[in-house]
Amino acid sequence: MRVFTTMRGVVWGKVLLGALALAGMSPGHAQAPARTATPVADYPNRPITIVVPFAAGTTTDQTGRFLAKHITDATRQPVIVQNLPGAEGFIGLQHVLRQPADGYTIVIGSNTTHAANVSLFKKLPYDPVRDFVPVTGIIIGGVTLVVRPDSPYNNVQDLVADARKQPGKLSFGWGNSSSRSGGEVLKELTGINILSVPYKALTTAITDVIGGQITMVFGDAPAVMPLVRAGKLKALGVSTTSRMPGYEDIPTIAEQGIKGYQASGWLAVFAPKGTPADVVAKLNAIIVPIMRTPEAATFFGQNAWKPFPGTPQELAQFQQREIQRWAELVKSAGIEQQ
Known part of the structure; x- marks a missing residue:
């Protein structure tokens, strides 16, 4: 993936990749319920819920509803969009972590919930890397x-x-x-x-x-x-x-004249930790073709967004770069953590 803001002559998008050692989970982290396997051959065989951790009418909400319609068309299973806004996305994400990790509850994460919050808050009630499994990128824009x-x-x-x-x-x-x-x-x-x-x-x-x-x-x-x-x-x-x-x-x-200026936002699909790898792969195989259609390009392009679907591994690497980008921004700009 390629994005990313230049700051003091350093291109953030070219930071060295590698494992990012995040702080250990605090007692406030949501405790996930027991995990049960979902046979991929049968997935999905009942309704899927897409949690949107922001209000109705937002870009995240519009994206969730676009995906819901097209996942339903592809699978013949109903897809419910559940808006759970508040607290910089905390409410929606914690709700997702309380659900079974079986592929039937997924969330649309963003540069806020799954990257920036790591550096903007002293303590999070969730870990955006450990608690979630990347599925695919959705859209990126400025x-x-x-x-x-x-x-x-x-x-x-x-x-x-x-x-x-x-x-x-x-x-x-x-x-x-x-x-x-x-x-x-x-x-x-x-x-x-x-x-x-x-x-x-x-x-x-x-x-x-x-x-x-x-x-x-x-x-x-x-x-x-x-x-x-x-x-x-x-x-x-x-x-x-x-x-x-x-x-x-x-x-x-x-x-x-503001040489090197660039800033971006993005949305991606994540599943709760413990979701079976074959179910994640099936979700990816359902969503990626949707985001590669001319209809997706037109729908999101009218609002200056570009689809950026890919593999779970590509999203994981992209997320790490974005976490690092925000860490550098918070440090250099002297932003006080909340």
Whole structure:
């Protein structure tokens, strides 16, 4: 896989791979129930539940519902999408770990739940590596830097120049790890001092940009681009290395003079630890062809996301790189753990 943000001249996507020694599990970790084998020849022979650890209407939710429909079409078994939002994904993930590891409860994890949280929190109630089995990547994409339509900034250089004149006066809001990394990487690469303002939801941060309470937000395309097209927000740049499909009129942040700038978000399918390897392989064999269809490319491409299906091993390696990327970002940016 290839992604990844450049920071201080070091390309995070090229960090040395290897086993990442995570801290031992605390007593707060969810205790999984007894595991029972599921014969792969019969799998699936009853409904599957996809847990979405974020609210309805989010990109994660839309992705879960797309998968549910197409897994049902492929297997003739009902697929239920269960939204369990809250606490940075903790609630949904802990629920999954309380279910039998038989392939009938899976979860859509993200760069937040399965990478960033390792470094953003002093203690997690789950271990994103030990407690989960990678199945396949789903989609990957970037964020868009937006400001009010009457903002004096018409490009990223305008904003950076003003931030240098007024250290600490400009602010960016964030409601997930993707939106946070967008601002932190800009700070890191330019040396500007802009205030980081956390929100429980990205939508609230976007509302505050429109209302003038904060200067900017780095938002997922599905959340901000309809508002850009409606004239309620102004887009200054995108975080990807090339312009986003469907939004080619918006330049990348890197091409506006912020050399090496890149930030990304992603979604992937995980199963609870103990899920039989043959069931994981069957899940992978069901989902990967779905994500390689023209329909998937069109559905996700309209919101500037790209499918990135692959093997469980590829997802595991990708996840390790992302964990390392976040560890470096948290350290270099001086982000205080919660």
